[in-house]
Amino acid sequence: MTERLHNFSAGPCTLPLSVLEEGQAEFVDYHGAGMSLIEMSHRGKHFVAVHDEAVDLVRTMFGVPDEFDVLFLQGGATLQFAMVPMNLLMSGQKAGYINSGTWAKGAIADAKHYGDVYTAWDGADCNYSRMPSTDEIEIQPDTRYLHLTSNETIGGIRFSDWPQVDVPLVGDMSSDYMSRPVPWERFDLVYGGAQKNLGPAGMALVIIRKSVARENNQEIGRYLRYDIQADKGSMFNTPPVFPIYMLGKVLKWMRDQGGVAAMERQADEKAGRLYGAIDQSDGYYRCPVDAGSRSVMNVVFRLPTEELEKVFLSGADAAGLLNLKGHRSVGGIRASIYNAMPLGGVDALTAFMSEFQSAHPA
Ligand SMILES: *Cc1c(COP(=O)(O)O)cnc(C)c1O
Numbered sequence: 001m002t003e004r005l006h007n008f009s010a011g012p013c014t015l016p017l018s019v020l021e022e023g024q025a026e027f028v029d030y031h032g033a034g035m036s037l038i039e040m041s042h043r044g045k046h047f048v049a050v051h052d053e054a055v056d057l058v059r060t061m062f063g064v065p066d067e068f069d070v071l072f073l074q075g076g077a078t079l080q081f082a083m084v085p086m087n088l089l090m091s092g093q094k095a096g097y098i099n100s101g102t103w104a105k106g107a108i109a110d111a112k113h114y115g116d117v118y119t120a121w122d123g124a125d126c127n128y129s130r131m132p133s134t135d136e137i138e139i140q141p142d143t144r145y146l147h148l149t150s151n152e153t154i155g156g157i158r159f160s161d162w163p164q165v166d167v168p169l170v171g172d173m174s175s176d177y178m179s180r181p182v183p184w185e186r187f188d189l190v191y192g193g194a195q196k197n198l199g200p201a202g203m204a205l206v207i208i209r210k211s212v213a214r215e216n217n218q219e220i221g222r223y224l225r226y227d228i229q230a231d232k233g234s235m236f237n238t239p240p241v242f243p244i245y246m247l248g249k250v251l252k253w254m255r256d257q258g259g260v261a262a263m264e265r266q267a268d269e270k271a272g273r274l275y276g277a278i279d280q281s282d283g284y285y286r287c288p289v290d291a292g293s294r295s296v297m298n299v300v301f302r303l304p305t306e307e308l309e310k311v312f313l314s315g316a317d318a319a320g321l322l323n324l325k326g327h328r329s330v331g332g333i334r335a336s337i338y339n340a341m342p343l344g345g346v347d348a349l350t351a352f353m354s355e356f357q358s359a360h361p362a
Helices: 017-025 045-062 076-088 102-111 210-214 226-231 241-257 259-279 306-318 343-359
Strands: 068-073 094-099 116-122 143-149 169-172 187-193 204-209 298-301 333-336
Touching: 017 241, 045 068, 045 204, 045 241, 045 259, 068 076, 068 210, 068 226, 068 241, 076 102, 076 143, 076 169, 076 187, 076 204, 094 102, 102 116, 102 143, 102 169, 204 210, 204 226, 210 226, 241 259, 259 298, 259 343, 306 333, 306 343
Parallel strands: 094 116, 094 143, 143 169, 169 187
Antiparallel strands: 068 204, 187 204, 298 333
């Protein structure tokens, strides 16, 4: 077998080894069909079974109520930045957005093309080092929805408590999808790219309240309409067959691990060990994020100097700890520890951090 290294990439990112091996084993001849799954009709019995099972798994694993549709769409999370306001914002309505960092800013910029959009809380004032509490969020009259980014992948912050506001929530959950339960009664729509917690790139998982999908704007291209996507069961056009297939495998792996509850426990354990290593380093490693908003998916930290950060990254690389470089917009170190990152990967990183500190005193 080829050697597998510890991959801390923010996305696409590490996937469970058993999932990759299973896909490999059945890739060329899918269940005796004489062809691979990505060569057959998406309307044939093999793929329809894969598709329906993936929808069922999303529903059962994530506790999605019957009042919601589960859609597999293309364009990643980014297309949802535009699709959400295109569909949901009617004239006379506004949308509030929480500006929590890079990804929220993208969602805001796109939404502004389609309606009256305002910033309900601006994290720029604290350099995006935390999420707001409910009482800091300012909702204006005629607000159709409040958009939030549950986990800011670049800044390393997350909502540890969901905002308690009187308007429906829309959530970009790309980087902590299915790592904790969602209070569905407060959401009209959640979305995210699949390539962080759920599978390979090439797809967005959109979970939308059925009543919302039925009353959306109809004056837009058909692919972009949630009502059409829902009525056609994500088969309005050729769906992203390979990501859907792999998503099903990842979800079965998650189910075998104990589901979302187990993912949440493991995330707390992994993040706890990593933040513990940072906090117990006598200030050698520093996390620029407020304790109450620390992400359990993307752990960001700094070293005493940028010079040491460079040495750290090349040493980590040589030790088989890959893709730890922080996003180019913020620098520093970022360890992405999504659902499929084993505890052993985190332990290897904390061991390396401790050795590095001894070898390179500040
Ligand atoms: C990665 C990411 C995106 C972009 O996802 P794409 O699928 O590449 O469009 C959007 N929002 C968040 C929070 C992300 O982490």
